Amino acid sequence: MTKASDIALELYNRLTQITVANGFHTDIGAKVYRGKRALDAETDVPCVVLVEGNDTPQDDALTAVSISQRYMMEAHTACDPNNPNDAAHLLIADMKRAIFTGEPKHGMRLNGKAKGMTYKGRVIGPREDGAETVFAGIHIDVLYVEDLTNP
DSSP states (O other): OOHHHHHHHHHHHHHTTOOGGGTOSOOGGGSEEESOOOOOTTTTOSEEEEEEEEEEEOSOOSSEEEEEEEEEEEEEEEOOTTOHHHHHHHHHHHHHHHHHTTOOSSSOBTTTTBSEEEEEEEEEOOOOTTOSEEEEEEEEEEEEEEETTOO
């Protein structure tokens, strides 16, 4: 495993906790996909997809480089066709709570895997005409140090 894959796995594990039985609003954590893009509304929803964006080196170090990595969590669920944003807000609340609960105000993040984690915003997708689902997402940046000789 690499530092980047360890961080992605930590985020994945946190997202799998999103169930009504665990006190969340939705059951999107029952199906968490790492990078899946094509979803079948009948068999895959409700779900959340963890998408890994590009990483950006933060310094010019030769081997131990600080990296900022963007992660997007995109959740899909059934909704009221007249008020799809209501379900979307519940998705956003669940993802924020799952990712950020228990994080210290200072110090290492993601159980010691990262130097920092920053909330970068949310998105609510418009419900397509005739669709019975809505999607919403949150974006975060994770800062960590990677040894390029031993990623």
